Amino acid sequence: MMGRKQIRGPFTKAWGVVVAMLALCLLLPAMSGCTLPTLVYFTAVMLGKDMRAPPxxxxxSYREKLNKPRKEPLRVAVVTYTDVGTQIHLGPLARELDxxxxxxxxxxxxxxxDRLVVLAPAVVHRWQDRNDQWAALEPAEMARQLRADLVIFVELSNPSLFENGSNRTLYRARADVAVTVAPAHTSQAEDVLSDLVVKEHLHVEFPRGSGPASVDPDLPPERFRRAFVAYLARELSWLFLPHDPKEEFASEKF
Incomplete structure (x- = not known):
């Protein structure tokens, strides 16, 4: 009598690996350094579960909150503000962050x-160039004028590239960041839309996991500023995108 051929799919193979890991953790805890959280994490990953931290x-979710038609993408604009003094001393920090x-x-x-699109920064910058008083507007009005459904308004306060007291010889960037997410202003249902405004505050320092960096010809202020902007963008994006917690401890490159 001929036996049936056993079919092993990806799911069965994944469970086989999980069982093997469990056996190893039980038999060799000291050598493997395996812990229950580690086992749970790798088991979930192997079974296809998204283990990234949710934003x-x-x-x-604003699609439903704003009754967006199914075939129309949600239009999101990013607008960053810094004061004139920052623009003089730190250059185009706001637009680079945009x-x-x-x-x-x-x-x-x-x-x-097909469900969400981010307006090109050039569209936002042209609107700013045509409107000298744009910074005085409420975020909801910014969204309306940009013909966006939502605006992500980022306000940078007290930004600096240098370590305090270092006489500009050491880099340690920092900034206080206020983020406001607001739907476009409409004349109807203003009270309802105001309930959809979300605000977050962050204090960001860079580099975070090490001491300050020395100022030298190989690391001019412009290059360090761009690295700080990239770091800021990554930190702020995690307000809206899932991310692996291990990324928070990734090396910081200049």
Whole structure:
């Protein structure tokens, strides 16, 4: 009598690996360094579960909150503000952050681009150039004028590239960041839409996991500023995109 051929699919193979890991953890705990959280994490990953930390702000949920038609993507604009003094001393920090954060979000929502699109930074910058008083507007009005459904308004306060008391010989960037997510202003249902405004506050320092970096010809202020902007964009994107907690401890490159 011929036996049946056993079919082993990916799910069966994954469970086989999990069982092997469990046996190893039980038999060799000291040598393997295996812990229950580690086992749970790798088991979930092997079974296809997304173990990334969920974002505190779910942008896609605004589709339902704003009754967005199914075939129309949610339009999101990123607008960053710094005062004139910052622009004089630190250069185009705000616009560089506009670019970096908008591109990071667009990439993060690429699979959902039929449901959410991020306005190109050039569109926002042209609007700013045509409106000298744009910074005095409420975020909801910014969204309306940009013809966006939502605006992510980022306000940088007290930004600096240098370590305090170092006489500009050491880099240690920092900034207080206020983030406001607001739907576009409409004349109807203002009270309802005001309930959809979300605010977050962060204090960001860079580099975070090491001491300050020395100022030298190989690391001019412009290069360090761009590295700080990239770091800021990554930190802010995690308000809206899931991320692996291990990324929070990734090396910081200049």
């Amino acid at each position: 505190p702000i779910d942008l896609l 670019d970096a954060l908008a591109k990071t979000l667009a990439k993060g929502f690429e699979k959902d681009k």
